[in-house]
Amino acid sequence: MNLNQEIHTLNGYIHNVVNLLKYIKEDALIDNEETKEMLDLALNKENEIITIIEDLKNKDL
Amino acid sequence: MVDQNLNILLVEDDALTAQTNKRLLKQYGNVLVANDAKEAHSLIKNHKFEIAFFDLNLYGELDGLKLLTLAKMMGIYSVVLSGELRTDILEESFVNGAKDFLNKPFNQKKLDSVMHRYLNFKRDSEFEDIINSNFITKSNKQTEELYKIKNLSFSEKPIFISGETGTGKRVVAHIIKQVLGFKNFVEINCSQYNDDLFASELLGHKKGSFSGAIEDKKGLLELANEGIIFLDEIHSLSSKSQKTLLKAIEEKEFFPVGSDKKVKSNFRVISATCENIHSLVAQSSFRQDLYARISTFNIELLPLRKRSEDINLLFEYFISKQPFRIVIKESTSKLLENYFWPQNTREIQDLVENWVVNGHRLITPDTLPIHIKNNIRPQDTIINDYFLDMVEEIGLTEFIVRFKKELIQAMIKRHGGVMKYASEAMKASYPSLSDFMKKNKNKSFNTRSLH
Structure with a gap:
């Protein structure tokens, strides 16, 4: 795998995990309040992480 | 979000990506997932899909382009999922039948755009089907x-x-x-x-x-x-x-x-x-x-005389509806094309039914009614012996002035007494008609009426 393919794989994986977290929240699968809080924090990071990956993809590595 | 109940195929070899994308697509209908080319091939053959999403990067196992061709043959709207897909492959995808592409990973908003384009495409195709199956024209x-x-x-x-x-x-x-x-x-x-x-x-x-x-x-x-x-x-x-x-x-x-x-x-x-x-x-x-x-x-x-390219098409259509084959000779086709069909499509339909009733299988010029064979139009009576006599009597210049004046008067009458409408109908300039009428208003003619 070259660097681009690696970033692409990471990007896809992160999107999938973010979607997974959204579905966990949407389906109300978590009872524990602390875990719910962590889930919200993780989801709040979505835009920041996606922007970083997009930047990374556009850099001449 | 689009309210639809579509049958959707998702071809994706990565299990986690397949599941997350399936979940995104589920709001649009029933989603079946194929993890490899063989499975995709089998699903396409055995199910009726309206739209399919193809990941072409199936780790070399799949010739995705072949799947696109198959999908096209089955009337499926194909969307290529591209991650780092090369432009040449993307171009080839479109040549092989892809209608749209979506960069991976994608979110709800991007998917909505694709679905919106698909629904527009579907609407256009359905519209064309309705038009083509109900109205015969190539005009x-x-x-x-x-x-x-x-x-x-x-x-x-x-x-x-x-x-x-x-x-x-x-x-x-x-x-x-x-x-x-x-x-x-x-x-x-x-x-x-x-x-x-x-x-x-x-x-x-x-x-x-x-x-x-x-x-x-x-x-x-x-x-x-x-x-x-x-x-x-x-x-x-x-x-x-x-x-x-x-x-x-x-x-x-x-x-x-x-x-x-x-x-x-x-x-x-x-x-x-x-x-x-x-x-x-x-x-x-x-x-x-x-x-x-x-x-x-x-x-x-439009009347048929303004879309004569449809005349033979309409004959073919009405003949195809008959219990036996009717052949129109080429010499007859030309006569049919030249005729002005005052009753339009209905007249063609009636003529074909008349052939059926009379058992005509080969349509020659002699089979045609005399007015069609001789292309008799009401306006052909413009030049008749009566007019020729009058030209001899009053001379061409006066005849033309008189003819034009009476024609304009008749057209004005036909258009409710409004010269503006009459000039539009005659595709003539209003000022020049008005000018002509003013000039010849009091001109008297010593001969009989043109009517």
């Missing part, structure tokens, strides 16, 4: 007119269809009904009713309201609720009936004849005429306010 001008129907769903305003007899106005009204997706469609031929009967048909009546009203009857406007009322030959309505109709259209509520109970109805109006409605309005025989109310959208159907 660009006529097709352009028919394509106006596509956007009629964006409004609830009335539609006005104009065209000579036999051009397919009723067919177009039914096409509109189909395209707009109305189940409720009622129609009335306005020429068949006097004022009282028209009011009773349109508004309904109460039992005992007139002799013969033996029971309550719902009017067509009420029956057209949440649907369409098609008013054919609307020009034939009397002034009184026009007023009745206008009031009902404006208010969308009315009293059935003999009833004091108001009825509300939400209907869309399509009306049609074979007459020149502008002239009728100019002559005050058709209400200006009613015309304005019913003609928000206009569809004009």
Whole structure:
């Protein structure tokens, strides 16, 4: 795998995990309040992480 | 979000990506997932999909382009999922039948855009199918007119269809009904009713309201609720009936004849005429306010003489409907193409049925009615012995002036006494006609009338 393919794989994986977290929240699968809080924090990071990956993809590595 | 219940195929080899994308797609319908080319091939062969999402990066196992070709053959709208897909592969995908692409990973918003484009494509294809299976034409001008129907769903305003007899106005009204997706469609031929009967048909009546009203009857406007009322030959309505109709259209509520109970109805109006409605309005025989109310959208159907490329096509169509094969000789085809078909499509249909009834299988020029064979037109009588005598009598210059003057006068009369409409109809300049008439106003001719 070259660097681009690696970033692409990471990007896809992160999107999938973010979607997974959204579905966990949407389906109300978590009872524990602390875990719910962590889930919200993780989801709040979505835009920041996606922007970083997009930047990374556009850099001449 | 688009409210649809589609059958969707997702071809994706990464299990986690497949599951997350499946979840995104599920809101649009039923999603089946194929993890490899073999599975995708089998699903395409055994299911009816409307749209498919193909990840072409299936780790070398899959020749995705072949799948695209298969999907195209099966009438599936294909979307290529591209991550770091090369431009050349993407281009080749489109050559092999892909209709759209989506960069991976994708979110809801990007998916919505793709689905929106798909639904537009689907709408266009369905529209073309309806047009092609109901109206035979290859005339660009006529097709352009028919394509106006596509956007009629964006409004609830009335539609006005104009065209000579036999051009397919009723067919177009039914096409509109189909395209707009109305189940409720009622129609009335306005020429068949006097004022009282028209009011009773349109508004309904109460039992005992007139002799013969033996029971309550719902009017067509009420029956057209949440649907369409098609008013054919609307020009034939009397002034009184026009007023009745206008009031009902404006208010969308009315009293059935003999009833004091108001009825509300939400209907869309399509009306049609074979007459020149502008002239009728100019002559005050058709209400200006009613015309304005019913003609928000206009569809004009061309007579066959203005789309002669359709004549042979229409013969082929009507012949294909017959129980046995009829062959038209080439020499006959030319005569058919040259004839001016005053009754338009209906005349072709009648002629073909006549051949069937008379057992004609091979259509030669001698099989044709004499007026078609000899291409006899009313306007051919312009140059006749009477005119030739007159030219000899008064000379060409005076004949031409007189002919032009009488022609203009006749056209002005035909167009309600309005020279502006007459000049438009004659495709002539208004100032030059006006000038000519002024110059020759008092010119007297010492010969018999041209009429």
